[in-house]
Amino acid sequence: MNVATVRVPAKINLCLGVGPVREDGYHPLATVYQAVGLHDEVRATSRADDEINVVVNSELDVRSELATVPEDDNNLAVKAAKLLRDHTGFVGGVDLAIRKVIPVAGGMAGGSADAAASLVACNDAWGTGLGRADLEFLAAKLGSDVPFLLHGGNAVGGGRGETISPVLARGSYHWVFAIAAEGLSTAAVYAEFDRLNADGKVPEPKVPDALLAALRAGDADALGDALSNDLTEAALSLRPELQDTLEVGIEAGALGAILSGSGPTAMFLASDEQHSLDIAFALTSAAACADVVQSHGPVPGARLA
Numbered sequence: 306m307n308v309a310t311v312r313v314p315a316k317i318n319l320c321l322g323v324g325p326v327r328e329d330g331y332h333p334l335a336t337v338y339q340a341v342g343l344h345d346e347v348r349a350t351s352r353a354d355d356e357i358n359v360v361v362n363s364e365l366d367v368r369s370e371l372a373t374v375p376e377d378d379n380n381l382a383v384k385a386a387k388l389l390r391d392h393t394g395f396v397g398g399v400d401l402a403i404r405k406v407i408p409v410a411g412g413m414a415g416g417s418a419d420a421a422a423s424l425v426a427c428n429d430a431w432g433t434g435l436g437r438a439d440l441e442f443l444a445a446k447l448g449s450d451v452p453f454l455l456h457g458g459n460a461v462g463g464g465r466g467e468t469i470s471p472v473l474a475r476g477s478y479h480w481v482f483a484i485a486a487e488g489l490s491t492a493a494v495y496a497e498f499d500r501l502n503a504d505g506k507v508p509e510p511k512v513p514d515a516l517l518a519a520l521r522a523g524d525a526d527a528l529g530d531a532l533s534n535d536l537t538e539a540a541l542s543l544r545p546e547l548q549d550t551l552e553v554g555i556e557a558g559a560l561g562a563i564l565s566g567s568g569p570t571a572m573f574l575a576s577d578e579q580h581s582l583d584i585a586f587a588l589t590s591a592a593a594c595a596d597v598v599q600s601h602g603p604v605p606g607a608r609l610a
C-alpha cells in the first residue's frame with residue numbers, strides 16, 4: 306500500500322476572451338490563467354484490488370454546495386484515476402480522499418483541480434511513472450482547465466482552454482474573493498452567452514496587449530485596469546445581484562474587479578495586504594456574499610505535498 310498526497314491550487318482568469326461556439330459545442334478561448342493560493346488536497350492510497358473509491362470533506366463548508374460533489378464515478382478525481390489506469394494498463398485500485406477548500410461551482414476550477422491532483426497522486430502511489438507531457442495529454446481529456454492546474458503559475462490558455470503556453474510575468478498579486486452562497490453551472494453560463502449573442506457576430510478572442518504588458522512589468526495598477534471577462538454579461542444575466550457585489554469592491558478601491566471564470570465568485574485586486582483587508586472588510590460589512598477569502602498568486606500547480 307502506497308500513499309501520495311498532492312496539493313493543488315484554484316485558478317482565476319485574468320482575462321477571458323470567448324469566441325463563437327464551435328461545432329463540438331465548446332468555445333475558443335483566449336485567456337491568461339493565474340493559479341492562486343486556495344488549495345484542495347487529494348490523498349491517494351493504493352489498493353491491491355481494482356476498486357476506485359472517493360470521499361470528500363471540507364473544513365470550510367460554508368455552503369450547501371459541498372453536498373453536490375459526487376462521491377462516485379462522476380467525481381472528476383475518480384475519472385482521472387480511471388483514465389490513468391486505462392492509459393498505463395496498471396493493475397490495482399485506489400482510495401482517494403479529497404479535502405476541499407476551493408469553492409464548489411465557483412468558477413475557480415475546483416473539480417478540475419481535483420482531477421489534476423488525482424493524476425499526480427495516483428501516478429506516484431501506483432508508480433506508473435508518467436512524465437509531465439503524458440500527464441498533460443491525459444489532463445486535456447478530463448476538462449478544459451485541467452492542464453493549467455498541473456502547470457500552475459501564470460499561462461496563456463488557447464483552444465478550448467486546454468492549450469497552455471508560457472507568459473512572461475513578474476510580481477505577486479493580492480486577491481480578495483467574494484464567494485456566493487450558491488454556485489453557477491459553467492455549461493449554463495456558456496449557453497447564456499450563446500443566447501445573448503445569437504444575433505450578433507462574436508469575434509475571435511485575443512489576449513489584450515495591455516494585460517500582457519502589465520504582467521511583464523509586474524504593475525498591479527495596470528493589471529487591475531486590464532482585467533476582463535467576456536462571460537460577465539451572461540453570468541450577470543443569470544445572477545443580477547453579482548453586480549452589487551462587484552460594486553462593493555470597486556467602492557472599496559479595488560484596482561480591478563471581475564467575475565472569476567464563469568462565476569459566481571467575484572475577484573478583486575488589492576495593492577497590498579492592508580488594502581486586501583479593507584476590501585474584505587467592506588464585502589463582509591455589506592453582506593455582499595456568503596464568504597470572503599484573501600489570497601495571492603501566482604502559486605505552483607499540482608505538487609506532491
Ligand SMILES: C[C@](O)(CO)[C@H](O)COP(=O)(O)OP(=O)(O)OC[C@H]1O[C@@H](n2ccc(N)nc2=O)[C@H](O)[C@@H]1O
Nearest residue numbers: 330331332334417448449450465466491492495566567
Ligand atoms: C470558464 C472556465 O473555467 C474558464 O477557464 C472554463 O472555460 C471552464 O472549464 P471546465 O469547467 O474545465 O470546462 P469543461 O469541463 O471542459 O466543460 C464544461 C462545459 O462548459 C462549456 N465550455 C467549456 C469550455 C469552453 N472553452 N467552452 C465551453 O463551451 C461546455 O458547455 C462544456 O460542456
Ligand SMILES: Nc1ncnc2c1ncn2[C@@H]1O[C@H](COP(=O)(O)OP(=O)(O)OP(=O)(O)O)[C@@H](O)[C@H]1O
Nearest residue numbers: 373380381409410411412413414415416417419491
Ligand atoms: N472533485 C470535484 N470537486 C468539485 N466538483 C466536482 C468534482 N467532481 C465532480 N464535480 C461536479 O462538478 C460541478 C462543478 O464543480 P466545480 O467546482 O469544478 O465548478 P467550477 O469551479 O465552476 O468549474 P470551472 O471553473 O472549471 O468552470 C460540481 O457541482 C459537481 O457536481
